[in-house]
Amino acid sequence: MCSIYRTSFCRKNDRQSEIQPIVNEGARRLNETSEPTRYAAPAVDRAIRILRFLKDRNSAGVSEIAKALDITRSNCFAILKTMQRQDFVTFDDSAKRYGLGPALLEFTQQASAEGVMRDAVRPHLRAFVRDTGMSIFLIERISYTRLLVVEREETEDDVRVSLAIGTRIPITHSASGRAALAFLPEREIADLIHAAPVERMTPHTIVDAAAIVAALDVVRNSGYAVGFGENMLGVNSVAAPVFDRTGALKYVVSTLGPAPVLENDRLEILGQALADTGAFITAAIGGARPVA
Secondary structure (H helix, E strand, O other): OOOOOOEEEEOOOOHHHHHHHHHHHHHHHHOOOOOOOOOOOHHHHHHHHHHHHHHHHOEEOHHHHHHHHOOOHHHHHHHHHHHHHOOOEEEEOOOOEEEEOOHHHHHHHHHHHHHHHHHHHHHHHHHHHHHHOOOEEEEEEOOOOEEEEEEEEOOOOOOEEEEOOOOEEEOOOHHHHHHHHOOOOHHHHHHHHHHOOOOOOOOOOOOOHHHHHHHHHHHHHHOOEEEEOOOOOOEEEEEEEEEOOOOOEEEEEEEEEEOOOOOHHHHHHHHHHHHHHHHHHHHHOOOOOOOO
16 A cells, blocks of 8 residues: 555556655645654653553552552652542552542543444445445544544555545645535634645645635535645545534545546536535434534
């Protein structure tokens, strides 16, 4: 598998060598995922190691934990007391032992709920691939200005464009961004366009604020967004929204392909197919499209 945005162009002929340098530059400039070891917070690392140790031991005293994890006793004690105040660990005063706290259950329940939700989504992703022969990507908003690819189902075709799971996309950029942006409150849209200005990746990248706002009206009317070579020349994209039970944006579903494959008529067909897939997923997760 090749990788653009980390979008990748995958093909079995000699043109791969011509395309790859452009692909790599697009990945470098747009996708801001970093190597896990580039940045480190030692205190956080120790806290996580302590939690994993307690998971295996059920409970332990501060000296036992410090010795097992090669942490100074004073440092270990400070981390434990910090986590105790936040309910990530408990302390038995009579036994002088620490155990896992109730706050972790909240994260477990949330992760479990997300897992169940993704299970409900996957059949619809597979159905899109089966019906269209195109790959599809599930993208979630992870911060005020960023989207993240969290799931994908890929076609087996020899020529395809792909996004790596973990790829981050600015919410103001390209079809995926506009499919999300179009269904946010007007004040938030204006703030985001100012807070996350679009970097021009190609001559076709929509960077002008007024042009972005105008494109959002088209997205609302059609139910999907389109992009023409905005991240990489020769690669077009289509994206559509998915909503949660409150009518708020939950995900974006997107597909990408070489421009000759995704021309105007094909874009319209795939746009409607993605809008339908978005609606199916919205219903599957108990969501509802917002009332205009």
